[in-house]
Every structure is written in structure tokens, then in C-alpha cells.
Amino acid sequence: MISIVRSRCPLVHCITNYVTVNDTANAILAVGASPIMSDDINDVEDIVSISQALVINIGTLNERTVRSMVQAGMKANELGIPVVLDPVGAGASSYRNRTVDELLSKVSFTVIRGNLSEMAYINGSASRTKGVDSSMSEADADPVAVASAVSCKAGAVAAITGRVDTVAKDGRIARIYSGHLEMGRITGTGCMLSGIIGAFVGTGEDPFLMTANAIAAMGAAGIDAYEKAGHLGTGSFRVAIIDALSLMSDAMIKEKGQLEFD
Amino acid sequence: MISIVRSRCPLVHCITNYVTVNDTANAILAVGASPIMSDDINDVEDIVSISQALVINIGTLNERTVRSMVQAGMKANELGIPVVLDPVGAGASSYRNRTVDELLSKVSFTVIRGNLSEMAYINGSASRTKGVDSSMSEADADPVAVASAVSCKAGAVAAITGRVDTVAKDGRIARIYSGHLEMGRITGTGCMLSGIIGAFVGTGEDPFLMTANAIAAMGAAGIDAYEKAGHLGTGSFRVAIIDALSLMSDAMIKEKGQLEFD
Amino acid sequence: MISIVRSRCPLVHCITNYVTVNDTANAILAVGASPIMSDDINDVEDIVSISQALVINIGTLNERTVRSMVQAGMKANELGIPVVLDPVGAGASSYRNRTVDELLSKVSFTVIRGNLSEMAYINGSASRTKGVDSSMSEADADPVAVASAVSCKAGAVAAITGRVDTVAKDGRIARIYSGHLEMGRITGTGCMLSGIIGAFVGTGEDPFLMTANAIAAMGAAGIDAYEKAGHLGTGSFRVAIIDALSLMSDAMIKEKGQLEFD
Numbered sequence: 001m002i003s004i005v006r007s008r009c010p011l012v013h014c015i016t017n018y019v020t021v022n023d024t025a026n027a028i029l030a031v032g033a034s035p036i037m038s039d040d041i042n043d044v045e046d047i048v049s050i051s052q053a054l055v056i057n058i059g060t061l062n063e064r065t066v067r068s069m070v071q072a073g074m075k076a077n078e079l080g081i082p083v084v085l086d087p088v089g090a091g092a093s094s095y096r097n098r099t100v101d102e103l104l105s106k107v108s109f110t111v112i113r114g115n116l117s118e119m120a121y122i123n124g125s126a127s128r129t130k131g132v133d134s135s136m137s138e139a140d141a142d143p144v145a146v147a148s149a150v151s152c153k154a155g156a157v158a159a160i161t162g163r164v165d166t167v168a169k170d171g172r173i174a175r176i177y178s179g180h181l182e183m184g185r186i187t188g189t190g191c192m193l194s195g196i197i198g199a200f201v202g203t204g205e206d207p208f209l210m211t212a213n214a215i216a217a218m219g220a221a222g223i224d225a226y227e228k229a230g231h232l233g234t235g236s237f238r239v240a241i242i243d244a245l246s247l248m249s250d251a252m253i254k255e256k257g258q259l260e261f262d
Numbered sequence: 263m264i265s266i267v268r269s270r271c272p273l274v275h276c277i278t279n280y281v282t283v284n285d286t287a288n289a290i291l292a293v294g295a296s297p298i299m300s301d302d303i304n305d306v307e308d309i310v311s312i313s314q315a316l317v318i319n320i321g322t323l324n325e326r327t328v329r330s331m332v333q334a335g336m337k338a339n340e341l342g343i344p345v346v347l348d349p350v351g352a353g354a355s356s357y358r359n360r361t362v363d364e365l366l367s368k369v370s371f372t373v374i375r376g377n378l379s380e381m382a383y384i385n386g387s388a389s390r391t392k393g394v395d396s397s398m399s400e401a402d403a404d405p406v407a408v409a410s411a412v413s414c415k416a417g418a419v420a421a422i423t424g425r426v427d428t429v430a431k432d433g434r435i436a437r438i439y440s441g442h443l444e445m446g447r448i449t450g451t452g453c454m455l456s457g458i459i460g461a462f463v464g465t466g467e468d469p470f471l472m473t474a475n476a477i478a479a480m481g482a483a484g485i486d487a488y489e490k491a492g493h494l495g496t497g498s499f500r501v502a503i504i505d506a507l508s509l510m511s512d513a514m515i516k517e518k519g520q521l522e523f524d
Numbered sequence: 525m526i527s528i529v530r531s532r533c534p535l536v537h538c539i540t541n542y543v544t545v546n547d548t549a550n551a552i553l554a555v556g557a558s559p560i561m562s563d564d565i566n567d568v569e570d571i572v573s574i575s576q577a578l579v580i581n582i583g584t585l586n587e588r589t590v591r592s593m594v595q596a597g598m599k600a601n602e603l604g605i606p607v608v609l610d611p612v613g614a615g616a617s618s619y620r621n622r623t624v625d626e627l628l629s630k631v632s633f634t635v636i637r638g639n640l641s642e643m644a645y646i647n648g649s650a651s652r653t654k655g656v657d658s659s660m661s662e663a664d665a666d667p668v669a670v671a672s673a674v675s676c677k678a679g680a681v682a683a684i685t686g687r688v689d690t691v692a693k694d695g696r697i698a699r700i701y702s703g704h705l706e707m708g709r710i711t712g713t714g715c716m717l718s719g720i721i722g723a724f725v726g727t728g729e730d731p732f733l734m735t736a737n738a739i740a741a742m743g744a745a746g747i748d749a750y751e752k753a754g755h756l757g758t759g760s761f762r763v764a765i766i767d768a769l770s771l772m773s774d775a776m777i778k779e780k781g782q783l784e785f786d
Contacts, residue, residue: 035449296657
């Protein structure tokens with residue numbers, strides 16, 4: 001599927017946080033798409049109009065950018081451009097919760113990707129988010145049940161990333177067993193993944209399959225990068241993840257992505 | 263020429279985007295200058311007053327920072343400090359276009375550097391910018407003609423980067439054949455270059471020559487980095503570009519920069 | 525001491541600049557803590573309430589974020605959460621000076637870390653800050669005297685980083701001789717250090733000892749990274765610093781940290 005991204009080179013408009021924005025842009029470029037970051041209310045309608053996907057990430061949200069997220073999302077809906085939501089830290093603060101609620105009520109999302117705590121918040125479950133990391137384990141909630149419920153509620157592909165990643169839509173379930181625990185020691189692997197999902201769904205192909213393949217690509221990159229650089233430390237591991245994404249192929253995703261459909 | 267940057271260590275004030283700001287700061291440090299990022303209206307006059315160059319990059323512009331750009335630019339003009347403009351995405355949205363127009367009408371620039379689409383917008387040509395990447399090729403417009411026209415219109419050194427880079431001022435033309443296509447697969451090589459141009463013109467030497475040499479330094483770094491790390495992937499390639507800039511010398515620019523004057 | 529950070533994994537809330545925020549987050553993760561960046565006035569009280577430390581860095585301050593810094597700092601004080609101040613560029617502009625004054629008057633800090641110019645400003649001495657780098661040398665002012673005075677004035681651990689680093693509190697003095705001059709050629713080593721100090725004091729252990737050990741950890745990482753990657757250039761050196769932090773142990777800090785108490 002990544003070969004389709006590379007041949008179509010979709011333009012991916014991101015309204016995202018300033019912590020991991022550079023890695024997100026480089027990850028989108030690495031898989032063969034083209035990123036554009038723009039978050040001003042005066043700019044986002046024009047930019048989303050020339051894009052093939054919009055990614056909204058609330059990592060460092062503020063009043064100015066939340067307005068832009070809503071406006072860009074509504075414009076993308078009007079134009080039929082797929083929209084990805086990364087609800088960073090949902091469950092950790094009432095402002096993040098209110099913002100996610102507002103986004104879900106005003107924008108129709110194609111894909112929602114988060115960790116188990118964030119997705120449990122969207123599902124209406126009690127959620128205990130430790131900052132931007134998930135504080136819930138699979139003992140607390142079943143990822144398949146939560147993903148299915150979020151998918152149903154939002155009419156979107158729902159992806160929960162964790163030890164095993166789960167993608168759900170309309171009764172279809174995919175699981176991705178690749179990735180590496182050490183990815184949690186680098187900031188932004190989740191944000192990069194949301195950007196990559198934007199690149200994959202920006203091709204216009206089936207969002208469920210593209211989301212599953214995007215996660216498998218990131219998981220394969222994590223395995224490959226850990227083999228090459230994990231022993232060197234987290235700085236080298238991070239560089240190796242971008243390296244692996246930039247060399248990723250359909251064959252490598254098949255070989256190392258560990259993607260299975262129920 | 264880079265030896266002059268290293269010996270004088272100019273302070274370069276940047277009002278730039280949050281996507282590539284870290285790479286821009288590290289690139290400025292790598293060539294021997296000192297970066298300072300500051301974008302609040304209360305801060306920019308003081309900061310530009312202690313600086314030797316100002317770099318304005320509109321990559322993630324917003325109403326707050328555009329006001330700061332105008333104010334800092336006007337103060338720099340008053341003090342005779344060189345100002346570099348990177349009109350990121352000009353031609354891609356009406357807000358970016360209006361901002362570039364406002365900056366050009368209120369601030370006198372020493373150097374303007376962009377890709378062919380962005381510079382064609384400034385030249386008043388019809389421009390089709392694909393996000394932040396140029397959508398125009400040399401078949402659409404002649405870089406020498408566009409650079410000469412922008413230079414004449416703005417009274418600035420005009421630099422257009424692309425497959426071949428062009429620098430124009432008062433009938434003088436320089437071309438730089440170095441660089442590597444793969445640099446387009448990393449975000450920020452253009453922004454880094456604009457920062458480096460700020461470092462070079464911050465020496466107080468002739469802006470035309472310094473701009474041409476700054477581009478040649480970046481081009482030589484791209485070639486060197488690709489030789490060392492291109493096969494490893496774009497993460498390593500990006501690290502190697504900063505490495506190469508930090509080790510760059512006048513001799514290396516002469517050997518690998520492929521700078522020619524008409 | 526780093527083993528305590530790794531076992532307790534404190535959540536460190538950072539309100540910091542957008543230049544070095546990614547490195548700061550990765551440095552905090554590398555030493556075993558968990559970063560969360562949040563700077564909106566609607567969000568910071570909730571986020572600081574679930575955190576074990578707050579780090580305030582004024583590198584790219586603006587009116588919106590300064591209000592958030594004050595509010596988060598006051599909330600942290602109310603809850604007894606340690607607060608670290610990095611007064612980036614104090615002495616370089618009147619807005620930075622006013623902001624530092626406001627923060628010091630409204631928030632009680634646990635640790636203040638800066639270079640000699642910045643700390644001399646806080647001490648009320650005439651300060652000549654060259655941008656964000658110190659323009660003062662030990663010939664201009666005695667770091668032990670300045671640190672002791674700032675500590676006394678603010679009731680905080682005061683740390684001055686430079687050729688030799690100095691930590692002062694209540695008559696106790698620590699000096700750290702490790703680190704490497706080349707660290708000044710990378711942006712953000714100071715910001716990363718302030719983040720790491722947040723991680724160390726977020727354990728709840730003695731702030732004087734934890735600050736001294738955090739600086740020694742960074743110093744040891746700088747030495748280790750320079751040995752491994754210094755000859756490759758500043759891009760690789762930067763990656764190697766994060767690598768070294770991620771592999772840092774109590775034994776390595778003891779061996780290479782060069783920490784001495786008066």
C-alpha cells in the first residue's frame with residue numbers, strides 16, 4: 001500500500017503540536033507524501049482546499065488553534081477530504097476533553113487514532129490518562145471493544161495503539177503485532193503515526209485498509225530501527241525510525257508488519 | 263567566506279516557523295553564527311537591536327507573529343541590519359500572499375530566497391504552489407528572469423533554489439549546481455538555508471556574494487551528506503547535513519559548492 | 525540518583541520554547557521520566573495537578589504563554605510541586621527582564637538554572653547577555669558569589685552552567701567539571717538540562733543534590749557523546765547526547781560526572 005502513497009504523493013495538511021511537528025513532517029515525507037503545516041484561522045481553509053488529507057492533533061492545543069482545527073475540519077468535510085484525529089491527552093484535562101467533544105460534534109472524522117486511555121475517554125468510559133501516555137492496560141478495558149464502540153459512535157475508523165494495535169470499522173477488525181516497546185521512550189511516535197495515517201488515507205483508498213497498513217508500516221519501522229540502533233540509545237533509535245520509514249516498501253510491511261485481519 | 267562567519271560569529275535573530283526552527287538554529291550554529299529566536303511584539307525590537315541579521319520566515323505565520331515580523335523588519339531597517347525573507351508557501355493561500363505583500367511594502371529586504379513558485383508569486387506571475395513545495399519547473403518560467411525581476415522590484419538580492427540555484431542582483435547572476443535532489447525529502451532544508459544566508463550576510467560583507475556562498479555551502483553539505491548517509495535513509499541524511507555544515511570550510515565550498523558567476 | 529528517576533518515572537510538565545521542545549521531551553524520556561508539554565491557560569492547572577514537577581522556560585515567551593507560566597507556577601506552589609525556572613535570555617531584552625521579575629514575584633521556585641549573564645541579571649548585577657548565550661565570563665563575575673546571592677534572594681537552588689557549573693543553596697556549594705565546550709555549538713543543551721533537572725527534582729528527593737546530579741548526568745553525557753561522535757560533526761554529536769542520556773547510570777555519573785562538593 002505504501003507504493004500507492006509514493007506514487008500519488010498526497011499533500012497532508014497538519015494542524016499539530018509544536019513538540020513533535022518536525023518528526024511528523026519528516027515521517028510524512030519519508031513515506032512518500034508531502035506535509036504542510038498551517039494553523040492560522042486565516043490560512044487553513046485555503047490550505048486544506050489544496051490538500052488530500054487533514055490531520056488534527058491536539059497535543060499543544062490553545063484557543064487560537066482549536067478554532068482553526070474546527071474550521072479546517074468543517075472545510076475538509078465540505079470538500080470530501082479525509083480527516084484524521086489524534087486526541088492527545090484526552091482524559092487528562094477538562095480542556096482537552098471539551099476540545100475533543102467539540103471536534104467530534106462539529107467535524108466528521110475518517111480515522112481516530114489514540115492510545116487506550118484516550119479512546120476510552122471518547123467512548124465515555126472512565127479514563128485515567130497519565131499525561132500523554134496511556135495509563136490503562138488491556139486488563140482495564142478490551143481494545144477491540146473500545147475501538148468498535150468509538151468507531152460506531154463516530155462513524156470513523158478507530159485505531160488504538162498499544163502493545164498490540166487494533167483497528168476497527170463496521171465489524172472489521174485488524175490487529176498489528178509489530179512495533180517495539182522502546183518506541184515509548186521517544187516522543188512523537190504516536191504523532192508521526194497519525195501523520196502517516198493521513199498520508200495513507202490521502203491516497204483516497206479504503207480508510208480501514210490504509211490505516212491498518214500505515215500502522216503496520218510504523219510497526220515494521222520500529223522493529224527494523226531497533227535491530228539497527230536500539231543498542232546505541234534513544235537518539236539513534238529515533239533517527240533509525242525515520243530511516244526505516246524512508247526505505248519502507250510493500251514487501252517490508254508484509255514481512256515485518258505483522259498485520260492480521262480477524 | 264564561511265571563515266568570515268566563523269570569525270565574526272554574528273547573532274542572527276529569526277522569526278520563523280515552528281516546524282523547522284530547531285534545524286534552523288542548529289544550522290546557524292553549525293556555520294559559526296549564533297541564533298536567537300524571538301517572535302513576540304514586546305520582544306523583537308530589543309532582540310533585533312543586538313543582532314547582526316534578521317531572518318523572517320512565514321512558514322507557520324499567524325496574526326500575532328506577522329505583526330512581530332513587520333515591527334522587527336522596520337526596526338532592522340532603521341538600524342541598518344540586513345533582513346532576509348523566506349516567503350514559504352507564497353502563492354498557496356491568500357493569507358500568505360497578503361502577508362508577503364505587506365512585508366514587501368513595509369520592510370526593505372536585503373535578500374529574498376524562495377523556490378520558483380514562491381518567487382514567481384512575488385514577481386506577479388501566475389503561480390501554482392503545491393503547498394510549500396514548488397509546483398513550477400524551469401519549463402514554466404526562467405529562474406534567471408524571475409530572480410532578476412524580483413531583485414529589481416524589491417531592491418534585494420533574489421535567490422531561487424531548485425535543481426540549479428540562481429542568485430541575482432543589479433545584473434549580476436550566480437548559479438549553484440551543487441545540492442542533491444534527496445534534500446527535498448527532508449523538511450527544512452530551505453528554511454535552514456535562509457537561516458544560513460542570515461548568518462553570512464550578518465558579517466556585513468557584500469550580500470550578493472555572501473548569499474551565493476551560503477547556498478554553495480548548503481549545496482556542498484548536501485552532496486557530502488548524501489555520499490556519507492544517503493543510503494541509510496532520510497533520518498541519517500538529515501543528521502549528516504548538519505554534520506557537514508559544522509565541518510564546512512572555504513576550501514570545501516570551493517571544491518564541492520559548484521558556484522559559478524555569469 | 526538517576527536510578528531513582530528511572531524507578532519513579534515522574535511526570536514533568538513543561539511550558540517551554542518551541543525551538544528546543546522536542547529535544548527537551550526526548551531528554552526527559554531518556555533519563556527515565558515522562559514529559560508533558562502544555563501551555564494554554566485553560567489547560568495548565570489540570571496538567572500541573574497530575575505532574576510531579578513543572579519546568580518554566582522563557583525562551584520564546586509571549587503574552588499568552590507568560591500568563592500560563594504564572595498560573596501554572598502558582599498552582600504548583602499551592603500543591604507543593606517543585607518548579608524549575610530557566611530564564612532564557614534574561615538581560616537581553618526588557619520584556620524578558622520584566623517576565624523574570626513577574627515570575628519571581630508570583631511563583632516560588634525550587635531551582636533556577638541559567639548561564640552567568642542570566643543569573644547575574646536576577647542577582648541585580650549589570651548584565652550583558654549576547655542573545656541567549658552568556659556574554660559574561662568568570663572574569664566578570666564569580667559564579668559562586670552570583671549563585672549564592674540568587675539562591676538567597678529567591679530561596680531556591682541556584683545553578684549556573686558554564687565552563688564549570690556551580691550549584692548553591694543555603695551555604696552548600698557543588699561544582700561540576702564535566703561537560704564539553706562543543707555543547708555550545710548545539711542549540712538546546714541548556715533547555716534539555718533544565719528539563720532533566722525537572723525530572724530529577726520530580727522524584728521528591730533533596731533538590732540541591734538532585735540538581736547537582738542532573739547537571740553531572742548531562743556533563744557525563746556530553747563527554748561520552750563527544751568521545752563517540754564529536755569528530756563527525758554537531759548533528760551526530762546532538763544525537764549522541766540523547767543516546768548517552770538514555771544509557772546513563774548512577775555508575776556513569778560517578779565515573780564521568782566530575783561532581784564535587786565544597
